[in-house]
Amino acid sequence: MPELPEVETIRNDLAPELVQQTIKRVEVLFADPHYQNLEEASGRTIHSLTRRGKYLIAHLGDRELLIHLGMTGQVGVQQEVPRDLRHVHVRFWLGNGNVFYFNDQRRFGRLIVVRPGDYAALPTLAAMGPEPLSDDFDLHDFTSKVARVKTIKALLLSQQAVAGIGNIYADEALFLARIHPQQGQLTAIEAKRLHEAIRQVLSHGVENRGTTFKDYRDGNGKYGNNQDFLNVFDRTGAPCPRCKTPIQKLRVAGRGAHLCPNCQILHE
DNA sequence: AATCATCCCTGAACGC
DNA sequence: TGCGTTCAGGGATGAT
Numbered sequence: 001m002p003e004l005p006e007v008e009t010i011r012n013d014l015a016p017e018l019v020q021q022t023i024k025r026v027e028v029l030f031a032d033p034h035y036q037n038l039e040e041a042s043g044r045t046i047h048s049l050t051r052r053g054k055y056l057i058a059h060l061g062d063r064e065l066l067i068h069l070g071m072t073g074q075v076g077v078q079q080e081v082p083r084d085l086r087h088v089h090v091r092f093w094l095g096n097g098n099v100f101y102f103n104d105q106r107r108f109g110r111l112i113v114v115r116p117g118d119y120a121a122l123p124t125l126a127a128m129g130p131e132p133l134s135d136d137f138d139l140h141d142f143t144s145k146v147a148r149v150k151t152i153k154a155l156l157l158s159q160q161a162v163a164g165i166g167n168i169y170a171d172e173a174l175f176l177a178r179i180h181p182q183q184g185q186l187t188a189i190e191a192k193r194l195h196e197a198i199r200q201v202l203s204h205g206v207e208n209r210g211t212t213f214k215d216y217r218d219g220n221g222k223y224g225n226n227q228d229f230l231n232v233f234d235r236t237g238a239p240c241p242r243c244k245t246p247i248q249k250l251r252v253a254g255r256g257a258h259l260c261p262n263c264q265i266l267h268e
Numbered sequence: 269a270a271t272c273a274t275c276c277c278t279g280a281a282c283g284c
Numbered sequence: 285t286g287c288g289t290t291c292a293g294g295g296a297t298g299a300t
Contacts, residue, residue, distance in 0.1 A: 001292090001293065001294075034276095054294080068294080068295085069294095070277095070293090070294060070295085071277085071278095071292080071293055071294065072277090072278080087278090104277095105277085105278060105279075106276090106277045106278050106279085106292095106293090107276080107277055107278085108276075108277065108293080108294060108295080109294095110295090122295090122296095123295090123296075124294085124295060124296080150270080150271075151271090154271080154272090157293095157294080157295095158295095159294095159295090166293085166294070167292095167293065167294085214280095214292090253272090254272080254273075254274090254293085255292090255293060255294095256291095256292075256293085
């Protein structure tokens with residue numbers, strides 16, 4: 001599940017391989033409605049590679065190639081596509097002879113070419129909240145948003161209050177901030193703790209080159225390291241690092257939620 | 269307007 | 285051993 005740290009790691013790895021390359025040819029090996037207008041990338045040059053939330057954006061002048069990795073999406077630049085990638089659905093042939101590939105076993109990922117800033121086809125991107133590691137992530141705005149929320153974890157996953165958080169980093173941030181995933185109407189003190197925890201878990205995730213729970217690979221096909229530093233995610237039954245109470249798993253907002261039932265108490 | 273359930277998809281894990 | 289079922293989750297969608 002590539003979230004902000006994973007996508008940022010990939011962006012860093014791939015930018016030197018992609019920037020200033022011209023896309024000579026686009027090959028869609030598996031047609032899917034999740035892949036749209038990709039032929040428009042042909043003949044255009046990648047001027048820069050940026051990230052917004054969990055989206056990678058290749059800037060092609062009068063077009064943008066938007067990439068979302070979904071659950072199992074993997075990208076890389078090679079002279080040849082590695083043979084163990086059995087779900088390569090799109091290949092972009094570059095001017096230097098390399099191929100930029102998109103591999104996605106479960107096909108939750110998206111690849112769409114649009115006019116710059118035209119995100120009508122991607123409502124989550126159009127309504128994306130502030131970047132958590134930038135100055136745009138304002139504490140006071142965040143505080144007023146979480147003060148009115150019904151279920152804090154659902155808001156974090158929605159991307160609307162803050163960009164780039166998925167199931168792993170949501171659980172980790174809520175644990176650090178000692179807030180129950182089903183908590184509503186956060187106090188200003190809780191909001192401040194959560195704001196800080198979000199920045200901390202995402203920064204550490206980037207420093208550790210992302211979390212490889214199962215499918216995530218960096219831009220070079222290698223594992224991240226952050227899974228070794230998780231406190232609660234996928235640690236059901238293991239002792240809480242703070243108080244030794246066994247970590248519990250609940251279902252919140254349709255997703256698995258890991259928490260310490262002693263440190264993260266639900267209140268009115 | 270906000271919230272929620274449903275669906276998409278594949279492969280691993282599980283039960284019998 | 286093998287087959288069928290369940291589960292994992294980001295985000296679009298439709299319903300409430």
